[in-house]
Amino acid sequence: xxxxxxxxxxxxxxxxxxxxxxxxxxxxxxxxxxDANRTNKMGYFDIITHISLAYLYNNELDLEEDYEYKKxxxxxxxxxxxxxxxxxxxxxxxxxxYQVNHFAPLNKNNHKPTYIYMWTKLxxxxxxxxxxxxxxxxxKEFFFEDVSNVQFLDIPTYDETKNAYxxxxxxxxx
Numbered sequence: 690x691x692x693x694x695x696x697x698x699x700x701x702x703x704x705x706x707x708x709x710x711x712x713x714x715x716x717x718x719x720x721x722x723x724d725a726n727r728t729n730k731m732g733y734f735d736i737i738t739h740i741s742l743a744y745l746y747n748n749e750l751d752l753e754e755d756y757e758y759k760k761x762x763x764x765x766x767x768x769x770x771x772x773x774x775x776x777x778x779x780x781x782x783x784x785x786x787y788q789v790n791h792f793a794p795l796n797k798n799n800h801k802p803t804y805i806y807m808w809t810k811l812x813x814x815x816x817x818x819x820x821x822x823x824x825x826x827x828x829k830e831f832f833f834e835d836v837s838n839v840q841f842l843d844i845p846t847y848d849e850t851k852n853a854y855x856x857x858x859x860x861x862x863x
Contacts, residue, residue, distance in 0.1 A: 691723060691828065691832070691834045691836050692837055693836060693838035693839070693840055694721050694722065694828060694836050694838070695723070695724065695839075695840050695842050696719050696721055696722075696824055696839055696840070696842065697719065697720045697722070697727070697841075697842045697843055698717055698719055698820070698843075699717070699719065699720070700714075700717065700718065701845070701850070701853050702714055703717050703815065703820075704844075704845050704850045705850060705853075706814070706815075707817060707850075708847050708851070710850065710854045711854070713815060713816055714814065714815045715737070715738040715741035715744075715813070715814055715815065716737045716741040717736050717815050718734070718735045718736075719733070719736065719820065719824070720732070721734070721827065721828070722842070725840065727842070731828075731832065732789060732791055732805070732831060732832075733804070734805050734806070734807055735804070735806045736806075736815060736820070737806055737807065737808050737809070738810075738812060738813060739765070739766055739809065739810045739813070740814065742765065742766060742808060746759055746762045746763065746766070750762075761775065762808075765808050770810075771809065771810045771811055772808065772809050772811065773808045774805055774807060775806040776793065776794065776802035776804070776805055776806075777803055777805075777806075778800050778801075778802050778803065779800050779803055784803055785800065787803040788800060788803055789801050789803070789831075791831045792833070793805060805831075807823060807826075809823060811823070817841065820839075820841075821839040824836075824839045825839065
C-alpha cells in the first residue's frame with residue numbers, strides 16, 4: 690500500500706508560472722515514482738488542461754490531417770466529463786518495448802499504451818495543488834491505490850528559476 694508518491698516535473702516552464710514569472714502552465718509532463726531515490730518509476734503522464742486543448746484545437750491542428758484527433762478534443766471540450774484519457778499505442782515492433790508497465794486499457798492488438806495523456810477540466814491552469822490532485826487521480830486510476838502524500842522532486846529555488854527565466858527571455862530579445 691502506497692502512502693506517498695514522488696513527482697518530477699519535466700519542464701522548467703511549470704516553475705516559471707509557479708513563481709509568478711509568467712502565466713501558469715496548462716500542460717505539464719510528469720514522472721511518478723514510489724520512492725524519493727527514483728529507483729521505482731511508476732509512470733509517465735502528460736496533464737493537459739482544457740484551455741491548452743482549446744488552443745491546440747483552434748490554432749495548431751489541421752482540419753483534414755488531424756480530423757479524428759480534433760473530433761476527440763471537441764467531444765471532450767463540449768462534453769460533461771471532467772477527465773478523459775488519451776492513449777498512444779505502439780506503432781511498430783520497436784514501440785512494443787515502451788508499453789506502460791501498469792494497468793492501462795489494451796488496444797485491438799492487445800497492446801498497452803506507450804504514453805498516456807490526462808485531459809482535465811478540473812482547473813484552467815496547473816500549479817502545485819492541481820498537479821497533486823491530478824497525481825492522486827492517476828494513482829487511483831492506473832495503480833488502484835489511494836495516496837495521501839504527493840512530494841515533488843527537484844524543486845528549483847526562486848533564484849534558480851528566475852535566472853533560467855531571464856536566460857530564456859534574453860534569447861528572444863531583439
